[in-house]
Amino acid sequence: MSPVSRGSKNMTTMEITLENAEKVKRKATLDHRNISETINIILNEYFDKLDFIDDLFPYLEIDYVGKENAVIKDRSQKKLVDLEFNGEHLTCLDDSSVDCEHTKFLWMSFQISKIKPDGKKIDS
Structure with a gap:
């Protein structure tokens, strides 16, 4: 520059x-x-x-985002949290929720665009 x-x-x-x-x-x-x-x-x-x-969410960080799933590092709980697109919703596998802080964090991120469910609409 x-x-x-x-x-x-x-x-x-x-x-x-x-x-x-x-x-x-x-x-x-x-x-x-x-x-x-x-x-x-x-x-x-x-x-x-x-x-x-x-x-x-200072304690959350995206570890991985793929076509139908993601992994979030949760430093407050000292663990990795899996999320997946199940056909209609983005679901947190840690608490089976579609509306927890992990799903909210991923919805806010720019990386959400990497999730490409084969022609299916994702409900937020």
Whole structure:
């Protein structure tokens, strides 16, 4: 990354994939913003969400997310917790719940998009 001064702001140049550049360009056009502003909004929202999740669940961490299951590290209970998509719901195998802190944590995470149930809709 190379620092660049733009007025009173310190900026940097970055390389992104062409696929992501096209997505950013489309979003910028839809939002009537320039590309740099759009990238900074996306990054700010991303880091704000990570901070929010960490404030709510500082003891939880994603260990693995696959197509139909996930594993959460629960440091407060000192164990790994398995979650699975059972056809309709994301279920915590630790307590057989669809609405515990482990499922809520995974629903909030960006990694939830890795769960790809063969054409089935996931109920939250």
